[in-house]
Amino acid sequence: MAADLSPIWLSIETSITATVITFALGTALAVWRANKHGAGPALLDGIFLLPLVLPPTVVGFILLLIFGRNGPLGRLLLHFGASVVFSWPATVIAAAVVSFPLMYLSVRASLEQVDANLLQAARTLGATEWRVFRHVALPLAWPGILAGTILAFARALGEFGATLMLAGSIPGKTETIPIAIYFAVEANEMRQAIFWSAIDIAISLAMIICMYYWTQLQGSAQMRVRRG
């Protein structure tokens, strides 16, 4: 059996970090976009959703061009003596970019589903725009946002193509579970591949079950409090 369990921790750390980033960025941009109309924002939408439709290798290649030695961001980082390519942050960047569209889409869809009358009612009751968002829009859109978070996490956990392009496969550093599976199969170590696959399935299932029970629990706790 595998002596080195580092792909598990790497995968989890990478996915959680990437999900935190996409949650903040995806929610912020979706909220910003909800109040903007016109051609500019619509074009931005296209760019935001591109990672969803492009092959992950293309996303990885573009990231490589951006963060590489001669890329705009790569050069800037090099200036400060840092290099992203083939390092752990590269796995996070790849996972975040690829899972971002799922988060962004879910938040936008669930915000758009909130009855506009409720937001306007809040305004007539003297609420500032922040309060309208924090106390009306956000709680009502929350189930959808949560679903988006689960999707984004799952996508980050399964990320392979872009990660391989940008971060490579360095054991203990950038070798996440999907990459470990690929190289295990390539080396014809089937038991190893099955082991990693089982771990991956277990993590995903556990994640979904936890989220499910958490929302259920939260819902019924609210009801209990309210019924006094």
Next chain:
Amino acid sequence: MALEVRFTKQLRSFTLAPDFSCDAEPLAVLGPSGAGKSMTLRCIAGLERPDEGSIRLNGKTLFDSKAGINVPARQRGVGLLFQNYALFPHLTVIENVAFGAQHMPRGEREARARKQIADVHLEGLEHRLPRELSGGEQQRAALARALAIEPQALLLDEPLSALDTYLRSKIEQQLITTLGQFRKPALYVTHNIEEAYRISAKLVVLAKGKVVANGVRDEVFRDPPNLEVALLTGLKNFSRAHPANAGSIEALDWKCVLHSASTRQGNAAYVGIRAHHIGFAFEKSERSATNRFPCWLVRVSETPFHATLYLHLHEPPQIEGHYHLQAEVTKEQWSGFRNQPQPWFAILPPEALLVLSE
């Protein structure tokens, strides 16, 4: 204390141009669906922006296109009761009612919300969610929420339309009481003629975005200036007309000359009569009344306490279903004369005729 509304706003199919004012008592705004009633309220509340004009409340300018003033909704102090109530589904009744009092200390906020809830008789339901309330309770919770901000004006958008008829009259009475105690400008928007009449002694009639009648409700109902207002106030019978000899009008569609008590015959374009003003006689020899015409019953439509009779004048109907007048009588009257031999005689009393300009 007054709310003065005078603005224009281009909508898809017409220009909304309300022009009226409302002092410290309720004003009913009557109009058919799509007349711009809700949009008018939304403009006053600050949820929509008019193109031009001004909105003033107690001397304070809420909107003025020339001066570039457009006070945001949250600072207008205008309570709006939404047609579907728009209660926050994730908050309890007391949280909904207290939503507008965020600036207050917690204890005071809760005490005030409890008082508002008691005022609309919802004690004991403070910790329910909106979906756990009946339609009438939701409506009262929404009313309590709108009143909790101590608004300087109250706008009600078809507050009873989402309720079933069974509840409606009871809730309506409570609403009239609440409005009576409000003593500040209140607009009550409805498409229901009778509701508008009961709610307020003053009436604004809105059609295609414009004020077509504005005044004391009894006058508007008794003597509508033109056909549009007459129809909006529930007129069922009308005929094209033009002035005939002194004191009479020729009704073209009804093919008869009518004596009229109106002083407006000179510019009569239409003549009309309300369905319950039509009288009946049954003997040829019966003491001849003015405006008395033979008629045949085309069909009858009955409700529990009334009957609507569709009548053809002068001769039996030649075309299936064609009729000139509809008359409304009580069930007692109907059972009294339903077996009389036809023709009957319809009497259109001169003082009940509505002489209408173009």
